[in-house]
Amino acid sequence: xxxxxDIVTDYMPFFLRGMGITxxxxxxxxxxxxxxxxxxxxxxxxxxxxxxLPFNIYINIFRGTxxxxxxxxxxxxxxxxxxxxxxxxxxxxxxxxxxSAAYIAEIFRAGIQSIDKGQMEAARxxxxxxxxxxxxxxxxxxxxxxxxxxxxxxxxxxxxxxLGSVLAAPELMYWxxxxxxxxIRVWEPYITVALIYLVLTLSLTxxxxxxxxxxxxxxxx
Amino acid sequence: xxxxxxxxxSFGNNEVLKDISVDVAPQEVVxxxxxxxxxxxxxxxxxxxxxxINGGHVMIDGKDLTDKKTNINEVRxxxxxxxxxxxxxxxxxxxxxxxxAPINVRGMKKAEAEEKARVLLAKVGLAExxxxxxxxxxxxxxxxxxxxxxxxxxxxxxxxxxPTSALDPEMVGEVxxxxxxxxxxxxxxxxxxxxMGFAREVGDRVIFMxxxxxxxxxxxxxxxxxxxxxxxxxxxxxxx
Numbered sequence: 001x002x003x004x005x006d007i008v009t010d011y012m013p014f015f016l017r018g019m020g021i022t023x024x025x026x027x028x029x030x031x032x033x034x035x036x037x038x039x040x041x042x043x044x045x046x047x048x049x050x051x052x053l054p055f056n057i058y059i060n061i062f063r064g065t066x067x068x069x070x071x072x073x074x075x076x077x078x079x080x081x082x083x084x085x086x087x088x089x090x091x092x093x094x095x096x097x098x099x100s101a102a103y104i105a106e107i108f109r110a111g112i113q114s115i116d117k118g119q120m121e122a123a124r125x126x127x128x129x130x131x132x133x134x135x136x137x138x139x140x141x142x143x144x145x146x147x148x149x150x151x152x153x154x155x156x157x158x159x160x161x162x163l164g165s166v167l168a169a170p171e172l173m174y175w176x177x178x179x180x181x182x183x184i185r186v187w188e189p190y191i192t193v194a195l196i197y198l199v200l201t202l203s204l205t206x207x208x209x210x211x212x213x214x215x216x217x218x219x220x221x
Numbered sequence: 222x223x224x225x226x227x228x229x230x231s232f233g234n235n236e237v238l239k240d241i242s243v244d245v246a247p248q249e250v251v252x253x254x255x256x257x258x259x260x261x262x263x264x265x266x267x268x269x270x271x272x273x274i275n276g277g278h279v280m281i282d283g284k285d286l287t288d289k290k291t292n293i294n295e296v297r298x299x300x301x302x303x304x305x306x307x308x309x310x311x312x313x314x315x316x317x318x319x320x321x322a323p324i325n326v327r328g329m330k331k332a333e334a335e336e337k338a339r340v341l342l343a344k345v346g347l348a349e350x351x352x353x354x355x356x357x358x359x360x361x362x363x364x365x366x367x368x369x370x371x372x373x374x375x376x377x378x379x380x381x382x383x384p385t386s387a388l389d390p391e392m393v394g395e396v397x398x399x400x401x402x403x404x405x406x407x408x409x410x411x412x413x414x415x416x417m418g419f420a421r422e423v424g425d426r427v428i429f430m431x432x433x434x435x436x437x438x439x440x441x442x443x444x445x446x447x448x449x450x451x452x453x454x455x456x457x458x459x460x461x
Binding site: 024116118119121122124125126127128129134136137140141144 | 300308311
C-alpha cells in the first residue's frame with residue numbers, strides 16, 4: 001500500500017479551515033450548553049414536581065435519542081421554519097448545544113447534590129436566601145467537583161461535532177469526506193482527519209488536567 | 222423571646238415532636254437533654270425553620286414562623302445557629318466565613334465587616350487564624366469560628382445543636398468556655414447537649430425530652446438532684 005502524501009498536502013488548507021470550524025462550533029456548543037445546562041440542573045432540583053417535570057422530559061429526550069437524529073430534525077425540520085435556506089453551521093451549533101445541555105445538566109446536578117447539605121443549612125441559618133446560598137456557598141464548591149466530568153463531556157462534544165458533515169457543515173470531517181470522494185481514497189484523508197481530532201482531544205485533556213490541578217492546589221493554601 | 226406552642230413535627234409517619242410548648246425569656250440559657258431519638262435536635266432545628274413545622278406555632282421575638290407572611294430569612298438573621306459538624310464554608314478563609322453573611326445579607330461594608338470579624342475572632346481566641354482555611358483548623362477551633370460566624374450577624378438568640386458531640390474530648394472544654402462567656406454576656410441561648418456539667422453550671426433551666434415530649438423541666442440543680450419522673454431518673458442514672 002502506498003500512502004499519497006500529496007493528497008494530504010493538497011487538502012491541508014481545507015483540513016485546517018475545517019479544524020477551525022470544528023473548534024468554533026464545539027466551543028459555541030459547550031458555552032451555550034453550560035448556560036442551558038445550569039438552568040436545567042437548577043430546574044430539575046426544584047422542590048415543585050410540576051417545575052421539575054419539563055426539565056426531566058428535556059433531559060430524557062436529548063439523552064435518549066441519537067444526536068444524528070436530533071441534528072437531522074433540527075436542520076431539515078426546525079431551522080427551516082426560521083431561516084431559509086437553513087445554514088448547516090447554525091443547525092450544528094443548535095444541535096450540539098441542546099444535546100450537551102442535557103448531559104451538562106446532569107453533571108451539574110450531581111456536583112451540586114454532592115455538596116454536604118450542612119452547607120446549605122449553614123448558609124440559610126445565616127439569613128441567606130436560597131439563591132444567595134447557591135451562588136455564594138454551593139456553586140463555588142460544586143464547580144471544582146464537576147471539572148473532571150465536564151472535561152469528558154467537552155471531549156465527547158468535540159468528536160460528535162463530526163456528525164455535522166452529514167449536514168454539509170464545513171467542519172473537519174466534512175473535508176475528510178470531500179477528499180475521500182474526490183480521490184476515491186480511504187487512508188490518506190481519514191487517517192489525517194483522525195490525527196487532527198486526536199491532537200485536539202489530547203490538547204483538551206491536557207488543558208482540563210491543568211485546570212483541575214490549579215483548582216485543587218487552590219484548596220491547599 | 223421564644224414562644225413555642227403545641228409544636229408538632231413528623232417525618233413521614235414518624236411523629237418526632239408530639240406536642241412541645243415552651244417559653245424562653247430574654248437572656249435565659251435553656252439546656253435541652255435527652256436520649257438520642259428523643260426529638261431534641263429536631264426541636265431546635267424547628268426554631269429557625271430548618272425543618273418545616275407540621276403543627277403549632279413558633280414565635281421568635283414576636284414573629285410567628287408558621288405565618289406565611291413572615292419573612293423567614295429576616296427572622297433567621299436574628300437567630301444564630303451552631304451545628305454539630307461546624308459546617309464552615311471550606312472554600313472561604315476564616316475571615317470570609319465570618320464576613321460572608323454580614324456583607325451579603327446585612328449589606329455591611331467589607332471593611333466594617335472585617336473589622337468586626339477580627340474582634341469576634343479575638344473573642345474566641347483565634348485572631349491569628351483570620352487568613353487560614355477551615356481545613357487547617359482543629360475541630361475545636363472550627364467550632365469556635367462557627368460561633369463567631371453566627372455572632373457576626375448580631376443575633377438575639379443563639380441555638381446550639383450538639384456543638385461538642387463531634388469533638389475530640391480534649392477540645393470540648395475550649396468550645397464550652399466560649400459558650401459560657403456568651404452566656405455571661407447575656408445572650409439568650411438554647412443548647413442541645415450531652416455535657417451535663419455545662420447544663421448544671423451554665424443553664425438557667427434544663428429541659429428533659431423523651432419520645433417527642435418534654436418530660437420534665439426545672440432548674441439544673443433541682444432536675445439533676447431530684448428528678449421527678451421515672452424516665453428522667455433512668456436517663457440521668459445512665460449519663461451522670
